[in-house]
Amino acid sequence: MAAQFKMSDLGLLTYYLGIKVRQGKQAIELYQSAYAHKLLERAGMGNCNPTQVPMQEKPKLSKSSAAEKVDATNYKSLIGGLRYLTHTRPDISFAVGYVSRFMEDPRKDHMAAVKHLLRYIAGTCELGLAYPRKKKTRR
DSSP, X not given: OTTTSOOXXXXXXXXXXXEEEEEOSSEEEEEOHHHHHHHHHHTTOTTOOOOSSSSOSSOXXXXXXXXXXXXXXXXXXXXXXXXXXXXXXXXXXXHHHHHHTTSSSOBHHHHHHHHHHHHHHHHOTTOEEEEEOOOOOOO
């Protein structure tokens, strides 16, 4: 390819679209710690108390909630940030999908569930994905 196109070798990939990449002999690891911290700051939860689970057991949220409305733009912005975070955090995928159901008409109880999820992220910012190197297979 280098013969046909002007190219330069930038070395191993270390950062791409907000995702930190660590390439080692045993695995390739992907993290979004910095992005998670920025998301927490944007939500005004930079110094919140972390929780150990992404969502409460058997949450009772519904689209027909009688709770007070919250700013839909802010809610959608936080959900978008959480969705991007799921690229390296499959542990939050279910919870993010669940709170995404209420983007059309978010209420205080929906926002409380989002804030609970953000508190979980605050305590687990350093988690990410690891793709271990597989042993060579015989052909």
